Amino acid sequence: MAQTLTLDPRQRLHGWRVRGDGVFIDVQADRRDAGRLLAHALGAHTEVTPTHGQADDAPAWTVRLGAREDYDAILVRLRAREPEPEAEDLAPYWRGDFQSLRLGQSQGVQAVAHIDPFVGVTLFEPSTKSLTYLFPAGADVYLPHLEHLVTHGLRVEGWRRGRVDVHAAFVRYRGKGAAIIGPKRAGKTSLAMHLLARGAQLLGSDMAQVRGRDGRLEAFSIPHMCRITRETVWDNGWLNTALADVGEGAASHAEGPLFSHGKYELYDPSMDRVFQRAVALASMDVNALIFPRFDTAVDRQALIPVPPEEGIARLLGSIRHDRPLADWLGFDLERRALAEVEFEAWTRTSTRLPQCFELRFGREASLIWEEIDATFDGLLG
Numbered sequence: 001m002a003q004t005l006t007l008d009p010r011q012r013l014h015g016w017r018v019r020g021d022g023v024f025i026d027v028q029a030d031r032r033d034a035g036r037l038l039a040h041a042l043g044a045h046t047e048v049t050p051t052h053g054q055a056d057d058a059p060a061w062t063v064r065l066g067a068r069e070d071y072d073a074i075l076v077r078l079r080a081r082e083p084e085p086e087a088e089d090l091a092p093y094w095r096g097d098f099q100s101l102r103l104g105q106s107q108g109v110q111a112v113a114h115i116d117p118f119v120g121v122t123l124f125e126p127s128t129k130s131l132t133y134l135f136p137a138g139a140d141v142y143l144p145h146l147e148h149l150v151t152h153g154l155r156v157e158g159w160r161r162g163r164v165d166v167h168a169a170f171v172r173y174r175g176k177g178a179a180i181i182g183p184k185r186a187g188k189t190s191l192a193m194h195l196l197a198r199g200a201q202l203l204g205s206d207m208a209q210v211r212g213r214d215g216r217l218e219a220f221s222i223p224h225m226c227r228i229t230r231e232t233v234w235d236n237g238w239l240n241t242a243l244a245d246v247g248e249g250a251a252s253h254a255e256g257p258l259f260s261h262g263k264y265e266l267y268d269p270s271m272d273r274v275f276q277r278a279v280a281l282a283s284m285d286v287n288a289l290i291f292p293r294f295d296t297a298v299d300r301q302a303l304i305p306v307p308p309e310e311g312i313a314r315l316l317g318s319i320r321h322d323r324p325l326a327d328w329l330g331f332d333l334e335r336r337a338l339a340e341v342e343f344e345a346w347t348r349t350s351t352r353l354p355q356c357f358e359l360r361f362g363r364e365a366s367l368i369w370e371e372i373d374a375t376f377d378g379l380l381g
Contacts, residue, residue, distance in 0.1 A: 011066060017059070018150055020046035021220065021282070023157040025150050026059035030066035034141065040254050041147040044268035044280035045223040061153030065133040065146060074134065075121060078111050117261060118142035122149070129153075143253040144225055144265075151222050155209070159336040163209035163220060164343045166315070167324035170203035170219050170284070171195050174376040177203075177219060177284040179210070179354075180292055181318050187294025187361065190232045194367060196275055197238035202226070203281040207324035210286065212346030217286040217354055225253070226271060227263040235364050242274040287379040289315055289356045298362035303371055311356025312347045319343070355379055 011030035016038055018025040027038060039048045068074060110124040120135035120142065131149045135141070155165060169180040169192035180188045189205055196202055205226040208219050233239045243264055246257050256270035268280045289311045306314075319340060347353070357375065361367055 013066075015051040016048055017051050018042060018046050018048050020154050020223075023154055024057055024059040025153045026051065026062045027150065028062065028064045029141075031141070034065065034146070037141060037143050037146060037254055038150070040269055041143055041225070041267050042150060042223045044278075045221045045282050060129065060157050061150075062128070062130045063133070063146075063149045063153070064130065065135075065141060065149075067137040067139065068134050069137045071121075071134060071136040075113060078113070078121065114142075114145070118145060120145065143267075147224065151224060155222055156332050156335070158209045158220065158222070159332060159339045161211070162339050162342050163211045164319055164336070164339050165207060165222075165324055166210050166219075166319055167207055167322045168318070169205050170208045170221075170281075170286070171200045172203065172281060172284050173198070173200040174373060176287040176376050176379040176381065178288040178290050178376075179208075179219065179286050179315075180290045181315060182292050183322060185294070187292035187359075189226075189228055190235065190294060191290070191292050191359065191361070193228065193232055193236050193239055194364060196279060197236060198369070200279075201281045202271065202279045203284055210343070212343055212350055215350060215352035218283065219286050220283050221281060223268075226266045228266070229263055233264060237364065239274065285381075286354050287381065288376075289354050291356070291358045293358060293360045294362065295360065296362050298360055299366050301362075301366050301368050301371070302358075302360040303368075303375060304358045304360070306356035306358055308353040308356055312353055314356075316344055316347065352380075 013028050013030055014032055014034060015029075016027045016035045018027060018038060020042070027034065035048060035050060042048060108125060108127050112122045112124075114120045114122065118135070119139060120133055122145075123132045123134075124130075125132075131152070133145060133149060158165075166179065166181070168182075169188040171178055171180065171192050173195045180191055182188050192200070192202065192205060203219055203221045204224065205228075206224060208221055211218050211220070228239070233243050243257060246259050246264060252258065253265065253267065257264055257266040257274065259265070266274065271279050289306075291306065291311070291314060
């Protein structure tokens with residue numbers, strides 16, 4: 001097993017340290033451009049610096065990636081393993097848009113073979129807090145996957161600090177922070193992009209972590225790529241103009257933006273170019289919870305106040321039942337559960353909860369900005 005877990009020993013390794021909110025993630029790779037890729041995907045929220053020799057502080061996690069000439073043989077050996085019984089109920093996916101195959105768990109290592117949109121194997125070793133991403137010689141690093149591996153460590157460390165994952169878009173508009181919460185196709189990204197077109201900043205287009213402290217609801221970014229549907233772009237005047245020349249297969253994630261697997265995909269540098277300013281936030285207070293209800297039949301928005309207790313109940317329901325990423329990685333899920341219990345306790349005792357609203361809207365023309373602006377200006381800071 002040890003042989004399958006290492007990078008090619010014949011290759012020179014390069015190292016970087018990713019620092020995010022006091023958490024260190026070390027990355028080792030057999031290619032020099034991995035640092036540039038990391039900075040592109042994570043740089044707006046973290047500091048990425050080369051490492052030379054042994055660092056003074058031990059990392060929270062280690063991520064390794066590299067090509068293997070014997071990749072096919074490694075895959076055959078992994079497929080031949082019998083999974084341990086406790087691994088049988090693991091979800092058979094990495095994330096919703098990635099096709100993958102769980103290869104089971106043995107000797108304390110979980111393995112996943114990735115099939116589409118990239119080919120590779122990821123091995124998770126909880127005892128050493130390491131994640132190893134191997135791919136065939138000659139293949140490129142799939143940047144969204146590298147991003148996902150590094151930010152998984154950031155998520156776990158967030159749980160240990162009492163933070164919980166929330167599947168939502170997070171923006172700061174007119175100086176006030178809002179979490180836009182709802183199921184798929186509720187209009188979260190659409191509303192967030194309309195707000196960005198009018199000057200908002202973005203903490204996360206699809207997820208972030210929150211924590212209750214004293215009378216404040218705090219949000220912290222977990223860096224991730226922004227994915228936008230064609231329909232959202234077509235219905236947003238700013239985006240429709242900015243992304244007009246982006247076609248299927250254009251550019252790459254490290255150059256971006258590009259259109260891939262049915263959506264426009266943009267990391268923070270691409271978002272900055274599209275909106276012609278720096279848009280990324282690392283943290284903010286959440287002053288409002290907004291629950292969008294998008295319907296093309298609506299021709300005039302309805303902004304409806306929601307009692308804070310009902311809004312918090314919706315937030316807690318989302319935390320429990322609408323998790324943004326797969327649960328089966330096996331790292332510290334007990335600590336995540338404890339963080340969720342602590343957060344729920346905070347919502348019961350806090351004397352100051354975010355104001356809550358339901359926003360029913362349709363196409364861009366249905367939005368009434370005078371009302372939206374006045375609502376944000378009236379939020380408690």
